[in-house]
Amino acid sequence: MRLLGAPALLLGALALLLGGCEGSSSHTLMYFHTAVSEPNQGLPQFIAVGYVDGQLFSQYDSITRRVQPRVPWIKKVDEDVPQYWDRDTQICQNNEEVYRVSLQILRRYYNQSGGFHTWQFMCGCELREDGSPGRGHWQYAYDGRDYIALDKETLTWTAADLKAQITKEKWEKDPAFAQRQKEYLEEICIEWLQRHLEYGKESLLRRDPPVGKVTRKEGYDDRETLVCQAYGFYPKEIDVTWRKEGEVLQEGTFHRSVAPNPDGTYHAWLSIEIDPKERNWYRCHVDHASLGEPLVLAWEAPASNLGLLIGCVIAALLLIVAGIAGGWFYTKKRQEGYRAASTNEGGSSSSGGEKPQVVYRAASTDSVVVHPPEEGE
Structure with a gap:
C-alpha cells in the first residue's frame, strides 16, 4: 500500500x-x-x-x-x-x-x-x-x-x-x-x-441499514448496464453481489469501493453489463450487519405519469369551474346591492330619516517521526 x-x-x-x-x-x-x-x-x-x-x-x-x-x-x-x-x-x-x-x-x-x-x-x-x-x-x-x-x-x-x-x-x-x-x-x-x-x-457501534435501488443505463452494441446502489449504511462493511438465476456473478461487473458520506454513513455501488433481453433474470443482493436478511433488488420500470397528469387536469378544471361560479355569485350580489340602494335613496325612516347603508365585505384568504502517541504508557 x-x-x-x-x-x-x-x-x-x-x-x-x-x-x-x-x-x-x-x-x-x-x-x-x-x-x-x-x-x-x-x-x-x-x-x-x-x-x-x-x-x-x-x-x-x-x-x-x-x-x-x-x-x-x-x-x-x-x-x-x-x-x-x-x-x-x-x-x-x-x-x-x-x-x-x-x-x-x-x-x-x-x-x-x-x-x-x-x-x-x-x-x-x-x-x-x-x-x-x-x-x-x-x-x-x-x-x-x-x-x-x-x-x-x-x-x-x-x-x-x-x-x-x-x-x-x-x-x-x-x-x-x-x-x-x-x-x-x-x-x-x-x-x-x-x-x-x-x-x-x-x-x-451503531448499525444503520442500507437503502438500495437499481438503475439502468443504455450502452453500445445492444447492451445495457444495471447499477446496484446502496447508501446510508453504517458500519462500512457491506457485501454487494449481482446474481443471475441464483448464481453469483463476477465477470462483467464493475465494483466501486465503499465511500463515506458527509453524515458519517457510507455508500457503495456495483454495476454489471447485460443483454437487455435477460434483464428480468438479474437480482442484486445487499448484505449488511444491520439487516436480518439481505436486500434483493431488481430493476423496476418507472411508474407511468398518466394518472398524475389526469389528476392535474381534473384539478385545474375544478379550479376554473369554481372561479366562474364565484364570479357569477359576486356579480349577482353587487346587482342586488345597487338595487337596494336605489330603492331607499331620498326616502326617510321612522327613526329619523337616516339613509340605510349596504355594507359589502370582500372575501379574503391568508395564504500524525518515530512514534505515534503511545497512549497509556
Missing part, C-alpha cells in the same frame, strides 16, 4: 487502509503524520491526525502546537486519563522536531538541495468482529512513495529502494526497536481502540 504525497490526500490512504466493501465488521485505530519541507499558508510544517473507524477524533499541527479533540465522545478520556491531552501534545511536539531533522537527512540521502518534499508515517491496528487482533501497519513514505515498513511477524524492515536500505541497516542493528513497535500494534493500540469504541459506542 502506498502513502500519498500531500496532507490533503491522507484520506485517500485512509480509504485504502479501511479496505473494500466486503468482509465482516471490524474496527480500526489509525494515526497519520506528515511533515513538509516548505510549509505555506494552509499547509503546516507538521500535522498528526488520529482516526477510529475512519472518523477523525484528534488533530495536532505545527501552527496550534496542541492536540485538539475532533469529536465530542473523545472528551470522555479525561475521566480515565486526566493528563491525556497534555501528554499527547508533548509527544507530538517532540515528533515535530524529529520529522524536521528526518527531512534534512533524507534530502542528503537523495542528493536534493531544495524543493518541496514530504515525510509521512502511518501506523494502526485492527480489531476483528470476534475480538481478535487483525492487521497491523507501521510504515513510512518519502515524497509520496513507499520508503520503509515493518514486517511485525519477522521483526524486520522492508526497504523500498537503495536509500531506504541505509535506514533498514541502522534500525536492524537494534532488534528491540522493531519489537517495541510490534508490542505497540498488538497490545497498546488494541487496548486504546477498545477504549475509543467504548467512549464513542453511540456513534461507532
